[in-house]
Amino acid sequence: MKSYDVIITESKETILEKFSKFNAKVLFAAENTCWPDRSLADKYPGVKESEKRYLNSGGFIGFASEVYDMVTYQPIQNGEDDQLYYTQIFLNRGLRHEWGVKLDTRAEIFQNLNHALGEIMIKYKGNHSYMYNVKTGTTPIVIHGNGPIKPEFFRLANYLADGWTTTSGCQACKEDLLDLDSLKEADYPTVLVASFIEYPTPFIREFFERLVNLKYPKSKMQIYIHNAEELHTKDVKKFLEEHQDEYSNIIVTPPEKQVSERVARDWAVEECIRTNCNYLLTLDSIVQLTNPDLLTSLINQNRSIIAPMLKRPGKLWSNFWGALSNEGFYARSEDYMDIIDYKKKGLWNIPHLSNTLLIQGHRLPALKGAHSHNLDLDPDMSFCQMARKKMVFMYVDNQAYWGHLVIAEYFETNHLNNELFNIFQNPMDWKERYIHKDYEKALEEEAVIEQPCPDVYWFPIVSDTFCDEFVAEFENFGKWSGGSNHDPRLAGAYENVPTIDIHMNQVGLEQQWLKFLDVFVRPLQERVFTGYFHNPPQAIMNFIVRYKPDEQPYLRPHHDASTYTINIALNRPGIDFEGGGCRFVRYNCSITSPRKGWMFMHPGRLTHYHEGLRTISGTRYIMISFVDP
Structure with missing residues (x-):
């Protein structure tokens, strides 16, 4: 049973059984401090060091006749302190003996928690929870959250009276329910x-x-x-x-x-x-x-x-x-x-x-x-x-x-699509919005990985939302390269195989992209290129490429400066553009219908000499990373 600041953890029969052993007519709870009049402390009978010396009127039990005589002994006003009233009765040796008043100094029945939190603990026996006083070795039944420790009392109340037990969990959760x-x-x-x-x-x-x-x-x-x-x-x-x-x-x-x-x-x-x-x-x-x-x-x-x-x-x-x-x-x-x-x-x-x-x-x-x-x-x-x-x-x-x-601190708001930059602060939400719904399937042990060309693997990787926001972010930035061999963004300022592109570091996405490579690309790489581990993967060339018939429609054959390369299609063939794709020259194998949000992964050096096929109409966007150059 629970009330405002008292919990009763056993039956009335158990309480009466314990009370009978005191050979008292009235039994008061006891506590470690003398309140409200500390000057009365020395007048209390002595107790053992482990026991509680001072009366607390928050709990008492007794025979009706003695309790009636005690509470009607003399008038007490509403503004007066009831604990002081009972203390004065207890300290009067004659009245104490006449009414058989005793204190529960060992907390056999009553446990006052103020100034006593260090001496109690919750224990369990089957579906039953109870309080144990490690100082007195007793199991009090009436638990009183007296004084200023109410928050801690309420915490303990979560467990007491069988509210929560180790075997049955939350039993209080099943009480007073609506339907x-x-x-x-x-x-x-x-x-x-x-x-x-x-x-x-x-x-x-x-x-x-x-x-x-x-x-x-x-x-x-x-x-x-x-x-x-x-x-x-x-x-x-x-x-x-x-x-x-x-x-x-x-x-x-x-x-x-x-x-x-x-x-x-x-x-x-x-x-x-x-x-x-x-x-x-x-x-x-x-x-x-x-x-x-x-x-x-x-x-x-x-x-x-x-x-x-x-x-x-x-x-x-x-x-x-x-x-x-x-x-x-x-x-x-x-x-x-x-x-x-x-x-x-x-x-x-x-x-x-x-x-x-x-x-x-x-x-x-x-x-x-x-x-x-x-x-x-x-x-x-x-x-x-x-x-x-x-x-x-x-x-x-x-x-x-x-x-x-979600974590809102340090949320950058100076971009067109701010959440694209939020992979570090809120990785769960970033994944929910931006990673392809079928991404995890490729990591399953029995998954069959599509392989459209020798050692070229095809995975769902990012969502349509990612593709749309990603392209919009870079178009909003707008500083596309001119596609010439001279490229001041690079060490040496020379690009052997130039494209119309924007580098990730130009828009402030470089570190976020490296995180993407580590969290989402590396597990796929380790799945298909068995035995190659590089944690985290490195990449200094990460860039979005734009192909347009009147701008740069194709890319000549070349090797990538990478251990492996990823190529993510960012829009829809046959709808957003016509033509395009990738041809691996050595194998004479072409991929002409890349799926939006899907990623090709292939070796970069020596074996996979490749070219970008001509885009006939519309605009084609792809995201490229040269991983572990």
Whole structure:
């Protein structure tokens, strides 16, 4: 059984059995400090060093007649301290003996946690969890989170009363559940989804796509978007154009309104109250919700405030704090790593949440103005501080993988397609957008690799989106070479086999491309060119080539200055251009219909003398790297 700051971990029969062994009429809890009047400390009877000396009135048990006599002994006003009242009775030797009052000095029944966190631990026996006092060797039953250690008490409460055990996992997750599946869509709760775009954020397109993909009736969803960033105006506009009519209502606060984040977040709370919505779901733009069942799953958990556990992939940074420091800021809890690594799965009462929260509508009146409650703190910290003050519990759920957080720091925004440059900061999202959906198939043990010419291998490598954005980025840069032998970009300023091209280092993509070669190209190379390992691969010639009939339609036969070469087709033969392709002279083998997003890989020196076939019409784009020159 659980309440505000007390947990009872055993049955009443067990409590009575333990109480009977004290041979007392009234038994009080005990603690390590004398409060509220420290001057009374020396008047207490002595105890052993391992025992607790001082009365705590947060828990007591006794016979009704003695308890009645004690509580009616003399009047006590509402403003007076009840612990001082009982302390004075206990320290009166006559009254203590008359009413048979004793203290639970060894924490046989009562465990007060303030100033005692270092002496307790959680233990498990089958499906049962219990507290063990290592100092006294006892297993207390009534656990009291007294004093200023509430966040740590709530953390321990996640496990106690069989809330989570090593054998059964989260048993508390099965309590007080709702069942939306039993409802008709017309009876679903209404949800206000408030999205906050406060700074330039990579992969905002996917943010909106995943919002749309949530499996929840759109007729039951209102959308509020606070966009403080001019860069993302086009993304918001696109979302509105495609989905305006699907939701019950959409409200947008654009950058020119200059509404602060704090005001916008408080407004979302007030709007949810005004419209009598059942839930408020807040989403920061760095949130990528990849599990479409998220909203229904969180609602089914039936908690005041709940969030999916999200973290930065491969990092320790997440959207919750497991504990608080004495100053009220982040502290790592003992179980934090187990939670973010999914070694412990469940529903966790925690002191701070950010980035995305689902809040029950009936809780919102108590949280009005919470984001502005403390102007010295960030809005999310201020909100959580208010929630803690109001005892509105916050939970994080890691029972499933819900999604992740993107990293928005150092996001370059001076390009046409900024995410192309983001492979280091957000490799998971970069791969999701830019790598071909069939890429992994070529790495499977039983995969059959296409080989259109001897020792020439053909792989799906990048997505259509990559090809389109890549070509657009270079055309936007626009500084194509003249195709002459004189090339000041090269050491020696001479190109033996010139093309109309732009080098990756000219647009600032060189390091990102080398990362691409290492992460995505090298595994394929090691698969087909058995025995050759170079980790990481090196390449000083990485460039996009443009073929046009009136500019440079073909390329004469040549060897590449590489151990192996990759050639990625960036647009569609027969649609974007006619003709083109590659002929390997020694084998008299031609590839005339390269697929968009697919990569040829072939040896560079000696064996694979080749030429670029004539482009008859349109414009053909290919991406070339001479790997390990």
